[in-house]
Amino acid sequence: MSSDRTTHHSPELLLAIDCGTQSVRALVFDRQGQLKARSQVSLEGYFSDQSGWVEQHGRYFWDSLCRACQKLWQQGIQPEQLAGVALTTQRATVIPVDQQGEPIRPAITWMDKREATDTPRLSFWWRAAFKFAGVSGTVKQFMRDAEINWLNQHQPDVMAKTHKFLLLSGYLNYQLSGEFKDSVGAQVGYLPFDYKTHHWAKPSSWKWQACPVKPEHLPELVAVSETLGHITEAAHQQTGLPKGLTIVAAAADKACETLGCGAIKSHQGQISYGTTATFNTLSKHYIEPLRYLPPYPAALPGHYTCEYQIYRGYxxxxxxxxxxxxxxxxxxxxxxxxxxxxxxxxxxxxxxxxxxxxxxxxxxxxxxxxxxxxxxxxxxxxxxxxxxxxxxxxxxxxxxxxxxxKLKMQKRSGQTIRELFVSGGGAQSQTALQITADVFNLPVKLPHTFETSGLGAAINLAVNRGIYPDHPSAVNVMCHVKQEILPIAENVAxxxxxxxxxxxxxxxxxxxxxxxxxxxxxxx
Known part of the structure; x- marks a missing residue:
């Protein structure tokens, strides 16, 4: 897959679009990682037809993205100043679409709690293997949570009409590029994805039985920091982004947040105080943070994000x-x-x-x-x-x-965490930062911008466009520490x-x- 890199450094402004749970933000960074412009459109009106359901119209996400881009031009940013665009989004929000990329039904968001009661029956050999490993309950819960199984059970007409089964990132990338492609780094959800090889699972994998979707109904995967596509005429008309502007594959919001903090070494940990609170570390090796819980793709190519979640965190x-x-x-x-x-x-x-x-x-x-x-x-x-x-x-x-x-991850990886970065909305609380420093008994480093997820996407873009030769070089220049909070010995004890x-x-x-x-x- 070509990276479509360029060696000249003008234009150099980097556009990152961050579609989170609460808002869509269009963020323009310079090559030093400084935020030059920011526009935000709130995401409201998630709806529940039944208790536990949390849905949103796919078009609403796209229209909000377009509005966020259009607001940039009102701040004096010129479209021709942009070197490219990279997208990062909330994870595990799914949208079935038709051949024209139009949603067939509302998006089922990551907050949705529905479960399938009629799940596929795995082959005898897989059932025996999971029983022997003591994870039968985990696999059954995986199948109950998989949106594909719920749709097959309750809305088979939707599945029959589905041309592509996309995550929110894949849907927005299609709207921008006109191609059914998505980043490897965005693949966090109940899909037949191989977290070890960063490809769709092999035909023999149990995941195709657990999530019965055809391979042709999934998007083409593009490696992180590689070129995903270019802005179409239709996207240009709706967003104001230049036609032909390079779209670069970034990663999911939590992965980009870790990169945007600069926490790319094995001894560095990163806490995201977001709607879901997470503790993350990066690894070159496939290390399950908890037994049978896979590490997710990182925003650093060829790496894994080992993540521990508190689902309802902040x-x-x-x-x-x-x-x-x-x-x-x-x-x-x-x-x-x-x-x-x-x-x-x-x-x-x-x-x-x-x-x-x-x-x-x-x-x-x-x-x-x-x-x-x-x-x-x-x-x-x-x-x-x-x-x-x-x-x-x-x-x-x-x-x-x-x-x-953190303790569980250190035990499984053999790595001791010696540096700690904290970001997310909760990082604006000085009390929370001091508590974190004291509980972890580590200095807490606060990045220079709260938009660390967007900055991570911008770093992927900067490397693709040849502004920096590699990600460590980009991190060294674009990531800065604004404040360091030291632990208080009495509180630590x-x-x-x-x-x-x-x-x-x-x-x-x-x-x-x-x-x-x-x-x-x-x-x-």
Missing amino acids: WMVSWFKQQFAHKEVQQAESSEYSTEQLLDQQAAKIKPGADGLMLQPYWSPGVRYPGPEARGAIIGFNDSHTRAHIYRALLEGISFGLYQG LYKKMHRNVYQKLYRRLSPLYRQLSELFSRQ
């Missing part, structure tokens, strides 16, 4: 705000501070440990870890606790959960005891009760 801040922070919401309306800033100020006044209050952050369980039966918990209440204590315990609980992931003596024991003690609750109260 979504819990929004949950807390909606349920308990009505006073702060009203105060924010008449002050210069946001609701989150007001809550952060209150949490900062609470001593580390929240006076013995501890939170287990499994508001939404994982399939593999901690397990599908898991629920959240807050323990240690007494009559002195306030909302501020609960909020601080929430921030500490997320950090404890991610620290647990307290958090170490809390983690060892309480947090590590919580799930084991509570999981039998979680199972009983799951039997009594179905989440269907």
